[in-house]
Amino acid sequence: MHDDARPPGILxxxxxxxxxxxxxxxxxxxxxxxxxxxxxxxxxxxxxxxxSTAVAAMDLAPGVLWVIFTFSALLGLQRSFGVEQAxxxxxxxxxAPVEREAIYLGKALANLAFVVGVEAITLPALALFYxxxxxxxFLPLAGVAVLAAIGIVAVGTLFSSMAVNTRLAELLLPMxxxxxxLPIVMTAAQTTARLLAGxxxxxxxxxxxxxxxxxxxxxxxxxxxxxxxxxx
Amino acid sequence: MSAPxxxxxxxxxxxxxxxxxxxxxxxxxxxxxxxxxxxxxxxAVFGPNGAGKTTLLRLLSGLLKPSAGSCRVGxxxxxxxxxxxxxxxxxxxxxxxxxxxTARENVEFSARLYGLRSxxxxxxxxxxxxxxxxxxxxxxxxxxxGLQQRVSIARAIVHEPRVLLCDEPYTxxxxxxxxxxxxxxxxxxxxxxALVVVTHNLGEGLALATHAAIMRRGRFARxxxxxGVDATSYVREYRELxxxxx
Amino acid sequence: xxxxxxxxxVDSLATSARGTDWILLSGFAALAxxxxxxxxxxxxxxxxxxxxxxxxxxxxxxxxxxxxxFALMAVASALYLWLRxxxxxxxxxxxxxxxxxFTTVVLITGPLWGKPIWGAWWxxxxxxxxxxxxxxxxxxxxxxxxxxxDRAMRARFSAVLGLLTALLIPFIHLTVYLFRTMHPMPIVxxxxxxxxxxxxxxxxxxxxxxxxxxxxxLLRARYRYATLRDAVLDMENAx
Numbered sequence: 001m002h003d004d005a006r007p008p009g010i011l012x013x014x015x016x017x018x019x020x021x022x023x024x025x026x027x028x029x030x031x032x033x034x035x036x037x038x039x040x041x042x043x044x045x046x047x048x049x050x051x052s053t054a055v056a057a058m059d060l061a062p063g064v065l066w067v068i069f070t071f072s073a074l075l076g077l078q079r080s081f082g083v084e085q086a087x088x089x090x091x092x093x094x095x096a097p098v099e100r101e102a103i104y105l106g107k108a109l110a111n112l113a114f115v116v117g118v119e120a121i122t123l124p125a126l127a128l129f130y131x132x133x134x135x136x137x138f139l140p141l142a143g144v145a146v147l148a149a150i151g152i153v154a155v156g157t158l159f160s161s162m163a164v165n166t167r168l169a170e171l172l173l174p175m176x177x178x179x180x181x182l183p184i185v186m187t188a189a190q191t192t193a194r195l196l197a198g199x200x201x202x203x204x205x206x207x208x209x210x211x212x213x214x215x216x217x218x219x220x221x222x223x224x225x226x227x228x229x230x231x232x
Numbered sequence: 233m234s235a236p237x238x239x240x241x242x243x244x245x246x247x248x249x250x251x252x253x254x255x256x257x258x259x260x261x262x263x264x265x266x267x268x269x270x271x272x273x274x275x276a277v278f279g280p281n282g283a284g285k286t287t288l289l290r291l292l293s294g295l296l297k298p299s300a301g302s303c304r305v306g307x308x309x310x311x312x313x314x315x316x317x318x319x320x321x322x323x324x325x326x327x328x329x330x331x332x333x334t335a336r337e338n339v340e341f342s343a344r345l346y347g348l349r350s351x352x353x354x355x356x357x358x359x360x361x362x363x364x365x366x367x368x369x370x371x372x373x374x375x376x377x378g379l380q381q382r383v384s385i386a387r388a389i390v391h392e393p394r395v396l397l398c399d400e401p402y403t404x405x406x407x408x409x410x411x412x413x414x415x416x417x418x419x420x421x422x423x424x425x426a427l428v429v430v431t432h433n434l435g436e437g438l439a440l441a442t443h444a445a446i447m448r449r450g451r452f453a454r455x456x457x458x459x460g461v462d463a464t465s466y467v468r469e470y471r472e473l474x475x476x477x478x
Numbered sequence: 479x480x481x482x483x484x485x486x487x488v489d490s491l492a493t494s495a496r497g498t499d500w501i502l503l504s505g506f507a508a509l510a511x512x513x514x515x516x517x518x519x520x521x522x523x524x525x526x527x528x529x530x531x532x533x534x535x536x537x538x539x540x541x542x543x544x545x546x547x548f549a550l551m552a553v554a555s556a557l558y559l560w561l562r563x564x565x566x567x568x569x570x571x572x573x574x575x576x577x578x579x580f581t582t583v584v585l586i587t588g589p590l591w592g593k594p595i596w597g598a599w600w601x602x603x604x605x606x607x608x609x610x611x612x613x614x615x616x617x618x619x620x621x622x623x624x625x626x627x628d629r630a631m632r633a634r635f636s637a638v639l640g641l642l643t644a645l646l647i648p649f650i651h652l653t654v655y656l657f658r659t660m661h662p663m664p665i666v667x668x669x670x671x672x673x674x675x676x677x678x679x680x681x682x683x684x685x686x687x688x689x690x691x692x693x694x695x696l697l698r699a700r701y702r703y704a705t706l707r708d709a710v711l712d713m714e715n716a717x
Binding site for chain 1: 559611614615618621622625626627630631634635637638639641642645646649650652653654656657
């Protein structure tokens with residue numbers, strides 16, 4: 001080994017892994033484009049799934065938004081450990097002198113960028129198509145979107161690493177993840193509904209509190225759990 | 233089974249396996265393997281399919297935890313995140329590369345994971361050593377199988393490991409690739425690395441080895457220093473040993 | 479040598495498995511006895527009529543599923559990650575599957591009771607929803623188990639999922655509860671139980687015991703099956 005080499009710390013290693021994943025995604029762009037197209041299709045299909053004279057688009061929007069976000073996030077998560085599994089690149093990562101937690105956090109960070117990226121395109125699109133008054137509440141709305149994305153990614157990254165090792169592979173991921181997304185979808189949709197209705201953020205506080213709690217609990221739990229899923 | 237005796241001090245011991253055992257679902261695949269390699273030495277491990285050779289390498293690389301026994305690199309037990317891992321390089325039969333990234337990006341990523349001071353230079357050196365430097369900006373996906381193998385080897389040696397583990401490293405390489413590999417392995421040994429090479433090809437293995445082992449049913453059925461081995465009779469004895477098993 | 483020991487182990491297990499399972503048998507007998515009491519010897523509740531009698535199997539099954547089966551699964555999962563004993567994985571597997579059966583009973587008897595009392599088969603009440611999701615989670619858990627061949631990996635993955643599920647259930651309960659309290663819904667009649675008359679209590683508590691006994695019997699039988707199955711696999715691997 002080089003005498004002056006110093007294996008990276010947990011944060012540096014996470015950043016290296018995340019940057020590598022984003023470079024792959026940027027190079028191929030397949031998953032991201034697929035997720036965006038999926039999300040936009042969802043926005044339009046949902047619009048016609050209800051009678052727009054009976055249900056106002058305003059009332060539909062929060063639910064549509066969060067169902068679409070979670071499902072399109074799954075597209076990115078599915079691919080997350082697929083690229084590691086293809087040529088057993090995960091073995092090189094595991095054999096390297098980096099903490100397992102750093103691998104998880106790096107993958108999660110890249111997935112977070114993916115999900116937030118999809119949200120950044122879908123949210124304005126939804127606002128446009130559904131005539132939503134997002135102008136004044138855009139910042140708090142973006143904040144909720146990021147909080148929800150953190151929860152989705154924390155759980156989804158772990159399950160993605162588990163699912164690729166099973167015979168069901170990508171079929172298993174939604175089955176494991178969606179029940180875990182229920183508290184996220186509910187809290188985020190409820191908060192969004194209140195924000196869009198022009199009510200003060202304090203009204204949504206009971207929901208936000210649960211969402212933040214979920215994020216904290218599952219980031220910690222999944223980071224600690226990840227090493228158990230890879231050690232052989 | 234004659235283990236070579238070493239009288240020299242332990243300071244230059246590169247890798248040390250002590251009664252390594254690894255079982256899957258109650259079945260031992262590696263069943264009590266011990267050996268010691270010093271700087272510059274090379275162990276060639278031969279054996280039929282399913283003898284446990286690959287599992288042995290995965291134990292030595294730290295990818296698998298031993299069910300019993302231990303494995304030390306430079307006197308330190310391999311553990312997750314331990315610095316001992318930084319001294320090991322692993323050429324597996326899977327390429328362990330990202331197909332969307334270029335050869336350079338793959339090797340450089342590895343260099344960064346091992347914390348090299350100048351990852352770009354190290355990557356260029358390793359790719360040049362494996363004679364794929366001219367293709368370094370090509371995505372791995374577009375490289376032929378043999379060239380991918382060379383990039384994979386470059387990835388494994390970029391951090392100049394003290395212990396290099398190779399699983400059938402010559403498979404898929406053409407003449408240029410084989411020559412580059414032999415040269416790289418020789419260079420690694422000259423600078424103090426120990427090698428463990430797993431192969432079916434006895435000629436290839438014996439040409440490199442200072443120690444030779446025949447693995448059968450998870451154990452070293454034979455283990456000796458290369459010096460005391462006559463290649464022709466070794467091949468014959470290997471055949472006998474392996475066929476009597478079946 | 480190890481083969482012989484394993485053979486012996488399997489033989490003795492197989493022999494004991496062939497005998498009458500008295501625990502399981504008495505569990506079923508107790509359940510039958512409780513039912514006789516529920517149907518013929520317990521008074522009919524004034525406001526709900528005979529539909530209320532479903533309480534004796536619904537509430538007790540819910541108790542067994544949640545506080546025995548899934549608590550056991552979560553504890554066995556946590557202990558597995560710590561001790562790495564295959565026995566614990568088999569306990570987790572068995573209690574998940576038996577728990578699934580009890581949860582299914584809860585989900586079937588719930589609507590049956592709800593329809594005449596609440597006027598709807600299903601209400602998105604916090605407990606019902608949490609139970610439904612628990613049922614889905616355990617189905618996913620068992621599906622994942624079936625999709626992994628390597629036994630050690632299966633045990634680790636299952637233990638991780640088992641623990642995360644235990645963390646998730648409070649969140650589901652909390653959000654659904656909040657959902658209900660913040661959205662005024664048509665008032666549904668909640669079967670509040672002020673103080674049960676003694677005759678009802680004398681049916682209620684024995685039915686707890688009967689279902690607990692049945693759970694123990696089923697769990698033991700399922701656990702034995704898992705042990706035998708793994709022993710057979712070990713033998714096949716060894717040869």
